[in-house]
Amino acid sequence: MITLHVLLIFFAGIISKEIPDATRRPEMSNIELWELANKNRDLLRFSTLFTAQNVRDLLSSDEGLNKAIDWCKQTAVTHVYVESFRDGYTAKKSALEKVKKAFLDAGIDVSGCVTTTQVGKKSTGWNSISCFTDVPTQEHLQKIFEYTASMFDEIMIDDFLFTDCECDECSKARGDKSWSEYRNNLMVKMSRERILAPARKVNPNVKIIIKYPQWYDNFHNRGYEVVRETQDYDKIWVGTETRDPDNKQWGQKAQYEAYYIMRWLGDIGGEKTGGGWYDPYGTNPLTYAEQARQTVLADAKESLLFCYGSLLTDTGPANVEKLRTEIPRLFKLAEIVRGKQIKGILAPKPPNSEAYKEQYIFDYVGMLGLPLVPTPEIEPAESVFLSVHAFEDQDIIPKLFQIVIENKPLLVTDGFSDMLKGQVDISGHNVQILKVNGDPRSIMNMDRESLYKLRKRMLKPFGIEFDAPSKVSLYLIGDDHVVIENFNNEYVETQLCITRLADANSVLKLPVDADINVKVEDEAINVFMSPRSMVVLQVSNKDEYIPEPLSRGEF
Numbered sequence: 001m002i003t004l005h006v007l008l009i010f011f012a013g014i015i016s017k018e019i020p021d022a023t024r025r026p027e028m029s030n031i032e033l034w035e036l037a038n039k040n041r042d043l044l045r046f047s048t049l050f051t052a053q054n055v056r057d058l059l060s061s062d063e064g065l066n067k068a069i070d071w072c073k074q075t076a077v078t079h080v081y082v083e084s085f086r087d088g089y090t091a092k093k094s095a096l097e098k099v100k101k102a103f104l105d106a107g108i109d110v111s112g113c114v115t116t117t118q119v120g121k122k123s124t125g126w127n128s129i130s131c132f133t134d135v136p137t138q139e140h141l142q143k144i145f146e147y148t149a150s151m152f153d154e155i156m157i158d159d160f161l162f163t164d165c166e167c168d169e170c171s172k173a174r175g176d177k178s179w180s181e182y183r184n185n186l187m188v189k190m191s192r193e194r195i196l197a198p199a200r201k202v203n204p205n206v207k208i209i210i211k212y213p214q215w216y217d218n219f220h221n222r223g224y225e226v227v228r229e230t231q232d233y234d235k236i237w238v239g240t241e242t243r244d245p246d247n248k249q250w251g252q253k254a255q256y257e258a259y260y261i262m263r264w265l266g267d268i269g270g271e272k273t274g275g276g277w278y279d280p281y282g283t284n285p286l287t288y289a290e291q292a293r294q295t296v297l298a299d300a301k302e303s304l305l306f307c308y309g310s311l312l313t314d315t316g317p318a319n320v321e322k323l324r325t326e327i328p329r330l331f332k333l334a335e336i337v338r339g340k341q342i343k344g345i346l347a348p349k350p351p352n353s354e355a356y357k358e359q360y361i362f363d364y365v366g367m368l369g370l371p372l373v374p375t376p377e378i379e380p381a382e383s384v385f386l387s388v389h390a391f392e393d394q395d396i397i398p399k400l401f402q403i404v405i406e407n408k409p410l411l412v413t414d415g416f417s418d419m420l421k422g423q424v425d426i427s428g429h430n431v432q433i434l435k436v437n438g439d440p441r442s443i444m445n446m447d448r449e450s451l452y453k454l455r456k457r458m459l460k461p462f463g464i465e466f467d468a469p470s471k472v473s474l475y476l477i478g479d480d481h482v483v484i485e486n487f488n489n490e491y492v493e494t495q496l497c498i499t500r501l502a503d504a505n506s507v508l509k510l511p512v513d514a515d516i517n518v519k520v521e522d523e524a525i526n527v528f529m530s531p532r533s534m535v536v537l538q539v540s541n542k543d544e545y546i547p548e549p550l551s552r553g554e555f
């Protein structure tokens, strides 16, 4: 049985090596894809957004409207957001109503959207941002939401609902508070008094979604307050636009960020969590598709492709073409991850926590093949990673003391260790210090041997050892699924060892032409993977012993 199994995998490996071919036919026709999208509406949806300018420039003729509807159907898009305001421009009511009707008639759900850029008085900081201390600006904001709520029962707010203004009026209003505290209070008040209450007065059925940007380590500095705003709004949305990690113009984000933030905000938002949102800027088809995989892997219920206009130009069409080939398998991926408890190393970022010199450290730690459990709370866990962010928690010292006493594997950053000096002695055989040296991105240069040793100690409670170079991520999904993802531009050979492993099967591969070979020998799973590919393994245990999910109790 085992021999046959290994042989089959061996042959599959040989065959798949002959297949890679860019001209291969898609897995299904346009009609089949549209049917699949409709069948899966409750599981995972793809959506897009028409900016106010797109409404004016691309949807004003019947021809333009029909073209957009066809594009949606070919892209499995069953939900669209039609925007009423952006960059100081307001789309006409007649135009918005016409677009809404056309999409509804085509069997596509329609929501509204507002982007709060170029509203009233300019901020002294970012160009398109407003000074929300200014009362006429607040009144302008209110009018935009009253207008939009008169047409739509659901309104998305794009991620410009913040301020970085330091004008005299703001400075005076701030008094002796920090900028962070002043702005958080201001934006919470703005949301309650100028957005939610007036919109609900115009339309008692309206649901309003706050979309958080992808820059989670700076939310609190500019007035995004994930605790109170998530409580106040009807739904939340998550920016998963990591773009191309090697493109210097677009922020050099690690791909794991999309996964971390989607899971982190998913934990904060619970049932209120909608989907993720990514765009084509600075991407190519490979990095564009990685954003989609990360978003779905993190259990998003929707994938918003921003935005229709941008997806028709530059790298957009090639990106969409690639995504279309992956959509059927992304539905399968959503089915595998939906609602499952993830396992691994607790990686807490308390809300409003300061990152100091460890900006987005979680994203880079995830790129090292350490399976993380993103969370806003420092809570009991089998294995823990702590960074400087943890000091936002008032009880960090007693919690840390508990982790050390219980001898749980603990990884701390050098920055955390420095801030801790003289408070708790953490020197012990189960504590490892991660040398960040104030440059989080640099940890991705760790060599394979060091990474193996680091993972071995951190993953001991899960009976797992993982050998792979940097930029190969590992995810433990529920009791019997493991995902390995290669973000390198080269082939990689990896080995995953699981105590009492009985068998492992590849159940999903991405992209569709991925060259991935899985061989099981005793307790080792050897996986050979082509560049920028992902594999989902279903694993079974000899004892049918199912490890307990990560403990989520209280201290």
Ligand SMILES: [Zn+2]
Pocket (backbone or CB within 6 Å): 123, 124, 131, 132, 133, 134, 165, 166, 167, 168, 169, 170
């Ligand atoms: Zn101001």
